Amino acid sequence: MMRHQSKRYVVAVVPSEQASDGAGVRLRRAVGMHGLPEVGPFLLLDEIHSSDPSAYIAGFPPHPHRGFETVTYMLSGQMQHRDSTGGQGVITGGDVQWMTAGSGVIHSEMPAQQDGLMWGFQLWLNLPSAQKMRPPEYIELKSDSIPEVKLDGLTVRVIAGAFEGATGPAPERDTQPLYLDVRMTAGARHEIQVPEGHDCFVYVYDGVLTTEANGAQVTVPRKSTAQLSRVGSVAAETGTGASFLLIAGKPLGKPVARTGPFVMNTESELEVAMTDYRTGRLVQAPPKR
Structure with a gap:
């Protein structure tokens, strides 16, 4: 099959914002803030990156979720x-924890270290209306289960979706997520294929990335998100080297109602979720492991 030759253009480049969450964890919010509230089915992307224990040691004590999934990398x-x-489990460098809140979970994410570098990301992926009350699920993907593709000047870890014949170990979802961790050496260029019609963004966590569409070049600096159009491939180029997450997914086309830890489709569903939590009925589905 012939590949589509058009290239996605940049809709916006948005710097991440400093934020605090959990019990006082300092992080950077790349998606889910005022400048970029969501990208298709993706509701939030946070990055923790610190060698200062005071920035992360308080962690994220037990808290509720309903109606979406979290992907921690x-x-x-x-x-x-x-x-x-x-x-339950401890995830470390290269590992992924995929938590489906569904009808409701109470969970915690706490550092399993007292000092040293803590560097990771958490992505929120919305669930279709019909699956928001599905049974919760805990999935752990160890680093050695995640395929790594090496091309000229390019190394790609395939967490979800497919890239150059490699398929990630993430569970299948209606949103057909593509989640790539891309590392490019100085002077590298590559065109990354993304399913047509998928909402797409890149988050540059190190270095500087340049992307090109219709002859125009756009620079995406470190700690910034580029939201891309829905058609074509992603043209990636770097002069000095770049590392970035490329994330894409099929739009759900439904309204989003969210508050704090709950993501539903209507305000009345949010009210039910909050009432269920207050009255101890949030965790109601049988565990699925």
Whole structure:
């Protein structure tokens, strides 16, 4: 099959913002703030990157979720996850924890280290209306299960979706997510294929990336997000080297109602979620492991 030759253009380049969450963890918010509230089915992307224990040691004590999924990807450090399905484990550099809140979970994410570098990301992926009340699920993807593709000047870890014949170990979802960790050496260029119609963004966590569409070049600096159009491939180029997350997914086309830890489609569904949490009925589905 012939590949589509057009290139996605940059809709916006948005610097990440400093934020605090959990019990006082300092982080950078790349998606989910005023400048970029969401990109298709992706509701939030946070980055923790610090060697200062005071920035992360308080962690994220037990808290509720309903109606979406969280994907935690560690580059360095150790984070302990526990939730009300009975799922628990420590993820470290290269590992992924995929938590489906569904109808409701109580979970915690706490550092499993007292000092040293903590570097990782958490992505929120929305669920379709019909699956928001599905049973919760805890999935752990160890680093050695994530395929790594090496091309000229390019190394790509395939967490979800497919790239150059490699398929990530993430669970199949209606949103057909593509989640790539891309590292490019100085002077590298590559065109990355993304499914047509998918919402797409890149978050540059190190170095500087240049992307090109219709003859125009746009620079995406470190700690910034580029939201891209829905058609074509992603043209990636770097002069000095760049590392970035490329994330894409099929739009859900439904309204989003969210407050704090709950993501539903209507305000009335949010009210039900909050009432269920206050009255101890949030965790109602049988555990699925």
